[in-house]
Amino acid sequence: MARPIGRWLTKLRRDLRFAAGARVAPFAPRIPREREAALLPTRRLVVREVVRETPDAVTLWLEDPTGAAVPFVAGQFFTLMVPVGGEILRRAYSASSSPRDPSKVGLTIKRVASGRASTHLVETARAGDALEVLGPSGNFTLASGVTAPLVLVGGGSGITPLISILREVLETEPGRAVTLVYANRTPHDVIFARALEALAAAHAGRFVVRSLFGATLDAAAFAAELTKIPFVADAEIYVCGPEPMMHVVREVLASRAVPASRIHEERFVSPQARAAKPARSAGAVRVKIRLAGKEHDVLVPPGRTLLEAGLAANVAMPFSCALGGCGACRVKVRAGKVEMDEPTCLTEDERALGYVLACVGTPSDGAIVEAS
Ligand code: FES
Incomplete structure (x- = not known):
């Protein structure tokens, strides 16, 4: 009995401290394609519709061809197995649709510079395509029982999990106020411009969009936007975007002494960053x-x-x-050490107890780990 409660508490702490949506760490596939297919418990979804959101972003509407539901929680992501050039590239994409309709899920994908999977999907995905999918995963979700007003802070494609959260709250919590601060390079880069306009009109008085434009998020401009939000002192703050933007947001919130418990971040390692890292050991290592x-x-x-x-x-x-x-692959290190690519959703408490994430961890020779 103690153990499920412990895990629940850990999950609750993770929900309160972090959250991750996109968008975590796609990694280069290293298991042969045919073997990977046999090992991973994926499900097959079919693209029913491709909606172009901007010149660089599309929403893929996916359904289960058997008619089975595709349930998820607002803020979660799915891992797509994207076949490109004979490889399977795993990439995480957040649901942008409302979880209220589990008959389908909308995943919004923005082409990233030198991103093979995103470029492939944005340029070639068509209705009728089948995709192998893992998930849903991730803890970048609303904390249950918390009804404080929300400030959503998004940058670029970081809007994806936020608009799902927004839709969920507007549909199910009529008394809850929400402000979205949305930063983009230019107005042409705004994903969901019309949808956000429509939501703001339909929920006038409790939902406001504040837009910022520029190559990077300007700290003073962001701080100024915060001062215009009447409920900001009591709000739960959800942040998702590129790391430089997240850094600015963290600094500004720290300068306002916003408690960490009210800040929820989506944390991920970019595929480019991981691919650029050299192997930590020259040869194979033995682990138990x-x-x-x-x-x-x-x-x-x-x-x-x-x-x-x-x-x-x-x-x-x-x-x-x-x-x-998502934390599902958490293992405890009993001997040796396991280095992880960062950032991840692992909490400080979990780290202090010796837990690591096997999916982004590289062990030292002779390490012993315990999975559960
Ligand atoms: S499987 Fe999700 S964190 Fe490792």
């Missing part, structure tokens, strides 16, 4: 993975994660997003 009362000797090749190596060795390690954003 304990799971369900058994101990498995696993060889981790250079550049592979603990999860990849465990799955390749047929150890049924739990996971969901495989991107560092």
Whole structure:
């Protein structure tokens, strides 16, 4: 009994401290394609419609061809297995639609510079395409039982999980006020411009959009926008966008002494950053993975994660997003160490207790970890 409660508390703490939406850490595939397909418990969804949001962004409306529901919580993301050039690229994309209609889910994808998966999807996705999907995953979700007003702070495609949260709140919590501060390079880059306008008109008096434009988020301009929000002192603040923008937001909120417990961030490692990192070891390392009362000797090749190596060795390690954003692959380090790519959704409390995320972790030789 103690253990489920402990995990629930940890999840609650994670919900309160972080949140992750997009958007966590896609990683380069290192398991052979045919083997990966056999190892991962994906489900197949079909593209029913492709809606172009901006020249660089589309929304893919996905349905289960069997008619089964596609449930998710506002703010969560799905991991798509995107076949590009003979490889499967895993990429996390947040749901932008309302979870109130589980018959379909809208995933909004913006082309990123040198992003192979996003470019492929934005340029070639068509109605009728089938996609293998993991998830939903992620804890960038509304804390249950909290009814404080909301300030949503988005940058570029960071709007994606925020608009799902926005839709959920506007549909289900009529008394809750929401302000969206939305930063973009130019007005042409604004995703969901018309949808946001329509929502603001339909919910005038409790939903306001404040737009900022520029190559980077200007701290003084952001601080000035905050002062115009009457309920900002009591608000729960959800932030999602590129790291430079998140950094500015953190600094401004810290200068206003906003408690960390009221700030929810989507945390992720960019695929480019991960791909650019050299392998931490020159050769393969041996680890022991304990799971369900058994101990498995696993060889981790250079550049592979603990999860990849465990799955390749047929150890049924739990996971969901495989991107560092949901916590499902959490393992406890019993000996040696496991270095992780950052940032992830792991809380400071979990780190202090010796937990790591296997999907973004690389073990030292001789490490022993315990999965649950
Ligand atoms: S954090 Fe989601 S599977 Fe590792």
